[in-house]
Amino acid sequence: MLFLGEESNPKFAKTATGIHYWRPELCGGVYHFAKSTLDYGLPVMDVQEAADSGLKTMIIGVAPPGGKIQDEWISILTEALRAGLDLAAGLHTRLNDVPELADAARTHGRTIYDVRQPRAQYPVGTGRKRSGMRLLTVGTECGVGKKYTALAIEREMRQRGQNGTFRATGQTGIMIAGQGVCIDAVVADFVSGAAETLSPDNDSSHWDIIEGQGSLFHPSYACVALGLLHGSQPDAIVLCHDASRREVIGLKGYVVPELAHCIEVNLQLARLTNPNVTCKGVSINTSCMEEDAAADYLAETSGKLGLPAVDPVRFGVRPIVDEILNTSEPVARPALAIENHAES
Amino acid sequence: MLFLGEESNPKFAKTATGIHYWRPELCGGVYHFAKSTLDYGLPVMDVQEAADSGLKTMIIGVAPPGGKIQDEWISILTEALRAGLDLAAGLHTRLNDVPELADAARTHGRTIYDVRQPRAQYPVGTGRKRSGMRLLTVGTECGVGKKYTALAIEREMRQRGQNGTFRATGQTGIMIAGQGVCIDAVVADFVSGAAETLSPDNDSSHWDIIEGQGSLFHPSYACVALGLLHGSQPDAIVLCHDASRREVIGLKGYVVPELAHCIEVNLQLARLTNPNVTCKGVSINTSCMEEDAAADYLAETSGKLGLPAVDPVRFGVRPIVDEILNTSEPVARPALAIENHAES
Numbered sequence: 102m103l104f105l106g107e108e109s110n111p112k113f114a115k116t117a118t119g120i121h122y123w124r125p126e127l128c129g130g131v132y133h134f135a136k137s138t139l140d141y142g143l144p145v146m147d148v149q150e151a152a153d154s155g156l157k158t159m160i161i162g163v164a165p166p167g168g169k170i171q172d173e174w175i176s177i178l179t180e181a182l183r184a185g186l187d188l189a190a191g192l193h194t195r196l197n198d199v200p201e202l203a204d205a206a207r208t209h210g211r212t213i214y215d216v217r218q219p220r221a222q223y224p225v226g227t228g229r230k231r232s233g234m235r236l237l238t239v240g241t242e243c244g245v246g247k248k249y250t251a252l253a254i255e256r257e258m259r260q261r262g263q264n265g266t267f268r269a270t271g272q273t274g275i276m277i278a279g280q281g282v283c284i285d286a287v288v289a290d291f292v293s294g295a296a297e298t299l300s301p302d303n304d305s306s307h308w309d310i311i312e313g314q315g316s317l318f319h320p321s322y323a324c325v326a327l328g329l330l331h332g333s334q335p336d337a338i339v340l341c342h343d344a345s346r347r348e349v350i351g352l353k354g355y356v357v358p359e360l361a362h363c364i365e366v367n368l369q370l371a372r373l374t375n376p377n378v379t380c381k382g383v384s385i386n387t388s389c390m391e392e393d394a395a396a397d398y399l400a401e402t403s404g405k406l407g408l409p410a411v412d413p414v415r416f417g418v419r420p421i422v423d424e425i426l427n428t429s430e431p432v433a434r435p436a437l438a439i440e441n442h443a444e445s
Numbered sequence: 446m447l448f449l450g451e452e453s454n455p456k457f458a459k460t461a462t463g464i465h466y467w468r469p470e471l472c473g474g475v476y477h478f479a480k481s482t483l484d485y486g487l488p489v490m491d492v493q494e495a496a497d498s499g500l501k502t503m504i505i506g507v508a509p510p511g512g513k514i515q516d517e518w519i520s521i522l523t524e525a526l527r528a529g530l531d532l533a534a535g536l537h538t539r540l541n542d543v544p545e546l547a548d549a550a551r552t553h554g555r556t557i558y559d560v561r562q563p564r565a566q567y568p569v570g571t572g573r574k575r576s577g578m579r580l581l582t583v584g585t586e587c588g589v590g591k592k593y594t595a596l597a598i599e600r601e602m603r604q605r606g607q608n609g610t611f612r613a614t615g616q617t618g619i620m621i622a623g624q625g626v627c628i629d630a631v632v633a634d635f636v637s638g639a640a641e642t643l644s645p646d647n648d649s650s651h652w653d654i655i656e657g658q659g660s661l662f663h664p665s666y667a668c669v670a671l672g673l674l675h676g677s678q679p680d681a682i683v684l685c686h687d688a689s690r691r692e693v694i695g696l697k698g699y700v701v702p703e704l705a706h707c708i709e710v711n712l713q714l715a716r717l718t719n720p721n722v723t724c725k726g727v728s729i730n731t732s733c734m735e736e737d738a739a740a741d742y743l744a745e746t747s748g749k750l751g752l753p754a755v756d757p758v759r760f761g762v763r764p765i766v767d768e769i770l771n772t773s774e775p776v777a778r779p780a781l782a783i784e785n786h787a788e789s
Contacts, residue, residue, distance in 0.1 A: 228664030228696050289636045290629040292668045320572030320675050320718050324636045328668030352572050355717075366713075373699075374664050 102151045102186065103141065105133035106174060108163040114139055116191060117162025119273040123252050129156045132177070148177065152184040158214075160276060161190035168193035179205045182213075189214040191272020191283070216275045217283045219295070226293030226332050228374050233303030236381070236425065237335035238313040239367045241357045243322060244350065245343040246413060247313040248274050250384040253413045254339070255310045257422045265308040268299050270329060274312045284314050285325045292325065296332025308425070311335070317366055318358045319349060327370060334375040337425055339382050340364050344398065345389035361406060382409035382421035446495045446530065447485065447506040449477035450518055458483055460535060461506025463617040467596050473500045476521070492521065496528040502558075504620060505534035512537035523549045526557075533558040535616020535627070560619045561627045563639070570637030570676050572718050577647030580725070580769065581679035582657040583711045585701045587666065588694065589687040590757060591657035592618050594728040597757045598683070599654045601766045609652040612643050614673060618656045628658050629669045636669065640676025652769070655679070661710055662702045663693055671714060678719040681769055683726050684708050688742065689733035705750060726753035726765035 103117040111118060121128050121141045130146045133139065148159065159181045165171060170192060178188060178196070182205040190196050195215040197203050206213050236254065238247040251267055251274075258265035267274070269281025287295045300309035311333050315322030340363060349355040358366075364380045371378040383406065387395035395412055403410035409420035447461040455462060465472050465485045474490045477483065492503065503525045509515060514536060522532060522540070526549040534540050539559040541547050550557050580598065582591040595611055595618075602609035611618070613625025631639045644653035655677050659666030684707060693699035702710075708724045715722040727750065731739035739756055747754035753764035 226665040228693075228699055285632075285634040287633055288629075289631055289633050289669045289672060290666065292633045293665055317714075318717060321570040321637055322634065323675055323714075323717070324668045324672030325633045327671045328633060331664050331667055355572055369710075370661075370667075373662060373667070 102146070102148075102156045102159045102181075103128060103131045103143070103162040104159050104174075104178075105131055105137045105139050106163050106165075106171060107134040107136040108165070109136065109138040111139065113165060114163045116160070116164060116273045116276060117141070119248070120160065120162065120276050123277045129154060131162075132159065132181075134173075148181040148184040148186060151181075152186055156186065158187040158189050161188070161192060161196075164192060170194050170196065170199060175199065175201055178202055182206050182209050182211045185209070185211070187212045187214065189216060189276060191216045191276065193217065216272050216281075217286045219283065219287050221298070223282075223287060223291040223295035223298055225291060226297050226328075228293075228331070229297075230375075231297070231300070231302045231334065232305055233300070233307045233309065234305075234337075235300055235309045235311060235333055235335045236337040236339065237311045237330065237333045237371075238339050238341050238384070239326065239330070239363075240313055240316045241318065241340065241342045241360065241363050242316050242346055242349055243319060245346065246341045246384055246386050250339060250341050250413050250418065251310045251312045252277065253418045254422060254425075257418050258308060258310070258426075261422070261426070263308065263422075263426060264304065264306060265310055268309050268311040270296075270299070270312045270314050281312075284329050285322065289324065289328070292328030293332035296329045297334075300333060309333075313341070316363075317370065318355075318363065320352060320355060330367065330371050331374045335371055335378055336375060337379060337381045338364070338367055338371065339384055339421055340367070340380060341384045341386075343386040343389075344395075345386075360402065364406070380408060381424045382411065382418075384411055384413050384418065384421065387412040387415060446490070446492075446500045446503045446525075447472060447475045447487070448503050448518075448522075448525075449475055449481045449483050450507050450509075450515060451478040451480040452507040452509070453480065453482040455483065457509060458507045460504070460508060460617045460620060461485065463592070464504065464506065464620050467621045473498060475506075476503065476525075478517075492525040492528040492530060495525075496530055500530065502531040502533050505532070505536060505540075508536060514538050514540065514543060519543065519545055522546055526550050526553050526555045529553070529555070531556045531558065533560060533620060535560045535620065537561065560616050560625075561630045563627065563631055565642075567626075567631060567635040567639035567642055569635060570641050570672075572637075572675070573641075574719075575641070575644070575646045575678065576649055577644070577651045577653065578649075578681070579644055579653045579655060579677055579679045580681040580683065581655045581674065581677045581715075582683050582685050582728070583670065583674070583707075584657055584660045585662065585684065585686045585704065585707050586660050586690055586693055587663060589690065590685045590728055590730050594683060594685050594757050594762065595654045595656045596621070597762045598766060598769075601762050602652060602654070602770075605766070605770070607652065607770060608648065608650060609654055612653050612655040614640075614643070614656045614658050625656075628673050629666065633668065633672070636672030637676035640673045641678075644677060653677075657685070660707075661714065662699075662707065664696060664699060674711065674715050675718045679715055679722055680719060681723060681725045682708075682711055682715065683728055683765055684711070684724060685728045685730075687730040687733075688739075689730075704746065708750070724752060725768045726755065726762075728755055728757050728762065728765065731756040731759065
């Protein structure tokens with residue numbers, strides 16, 4: 102059940118929108134105050150109806166500016182716990198820190214999931230190479246489609262029968278995947294270790310498709326981006342970008358880097374933990390352009406960079422997945438006898 | 446009062462050694478169990494004698510492997526609180542999390558300082574340029590003298606009448622300076638913001654000498670190093686290195702970078718928040734060599750890099766401070782009339 106509060110601005114309902122878009126099969130209804138005009142085509146119900154119809158969890162699908170829990174939410178959230186629903190939220194302030202909610206959860210035997218809160222004590226990163234293949238989406242900036250691109254690549258891979266798993270690193274991603282690590286909420290010493298934990302050893306042909314965070318060129322969040330890059334040990338990166346973005350949002354004077362330069366710096370730093378990393382394409386939000394102009398721009402960008410360039414929403418990510426799967430088959434190992442011979 | 450427990454290995458008494466070396470005027474006595482053979486030339490006393498002689502705080506000066514509080518310490522630490530001493534520690538496990546100690550502190554009105562614990566809610570970094578000058582010590586690896594070098598530069602500057610302030614980013618540094626931010630204990634999202642807070646706006650000729658942490662080439666801690674680099678906005682960096690170190694400690698296969706390459710990458714990434722950053726020298730632990738060989742090696746390194754190269758313990762940091770102060774005088778501002786004219 103998606104909780105929308107009184108929100109009517111889709112910009113502040115990204116979590117609800119993301120979950121509904123990527124995992125519609127998990128969404129059974131919405132709760133909103135009369136004022137909300139958001140419509141996901143889902144039945145509107147009260148919490149008792151939700152519980153009676155078999156829904157398990159009420160997810161806070163909106164994030165008001167500041168990420169605070171609104172006072173007027175408390176009574177309905179308490180009622181949800183009483184009706185037998187669990188609660189999940191990815192706000193900066195924790196539901197578990199609201200005494201009424203913590204008490205009600207205890208009384209009614211329900212669970213409150215604050216997904217921004219690290220759920221484990223992560224280890225320090227080791228830099229040890231893990232088995233399996235990994236792709237990380239990186240960005241020229243924040244909010245340029247790193248989560249969307251990773252989920253689109255996972256979906257495209259699965260449609261082709263390729264074994265791939267989306268690995269979530271932010272609150273909405275975690276709610277979509279049902280697990281993950283809110284990497285920017287981890288203590289700095291353990292960021293690369295948490296990223297290592299997120300994509301453990303796997304089959305040699307399995308792809309972890311890891312949701313990137315921040316950007317190496319963002320003065321607030323480069324630390325998060327680098328720890329995630331090192332811990333992910335990506336074999337492949339895909340650079341995400343918004344064609345309308347010239348300046349880093351909210352940071353006057355900080356320009357968004359050139360695509361080629363941004364790819365180069367990401368590869369340079371990624372080589373510390375995976376010397377074989379390559380870039381498999383760029384994924385660009387072209388919503389600022391007409392469709393024809395967007396297609397031209399992507400073709401031109403692709404030509405300049407020598408890489409697939411897509412708008413994942415408008416045109417999908419097929420060329421990027423082609424690039425990944427064509428060139429990334431695990432190198433055939435020499436026959437054992439030869440290997441032993443070479444070592445003897 | 447420096448608490449040494451039963452430790453006899455100077456390697457595990459770095460905090461006591463650092464405080465005693467850099468701030469001997471703050472050290473009035475030591476407490477140790479009979480087994481310890483460490484000797485700082487300070488009177489050995491019990492906690493009542495310490496309190497009677499005017500000492501204020503018992504500092505845990507040792508860090509056993511794992512950073513845990515030893516069971517056999519509890520009764521003497523409790524006794525110290527009862528005698529009227531505060532406690533300070535930079536261990537991974539917090540003294541405040543030991544119920545006996547927390548209770549005793551409350552009962553006797555004493556304070557327990559767990560200096561690894563962030564004491565404030567830090568803001569997100571803004572990248573906004575601050576006034577004053579800043580130097581950051583960076584490293585080819587961990588444990589290569591970044592704190593020592595920063596403190597030596599501060600001391601040398603002050604001896605020359607230059608206004609300079611050591612800014613601590615680790616537990617021992619914080620105990621030496623009496624303030625600071627344990628930067629690797631900050632949540633990733635706020636690392637560059639915490640680093641910005643650490644060296645606020647200052648006089649245009651004032652130097653903040655900031656203790657570096659980790660290394661951009663360390664797969665566990667590069668995230669910390671980059672957040673600190675961006676938030677510090679250094680005008681100058683000094684690269685620290687240990688001449689005996691070939692491989693990153695504990696991480697087989699990770700080689701320590703070449704000095705020139707390490708300088709270049711630090712400058713490249715630092716330019717995001719301060720395009721005018723330069724390197725003012727390298728500070729090398731040469732204790733693996735005889736003194737003559739060390740002098741030759743430093744001269745050769747200096748020639749290759751075109752920068753001062755010193756061993757701060759053996760030969761001091763004068764050439765680096767010469768380099769900083771010769772070339773870093775604040776640019777003379779145009780006369781006000783001209784400035785106004787230009788703007789009109």
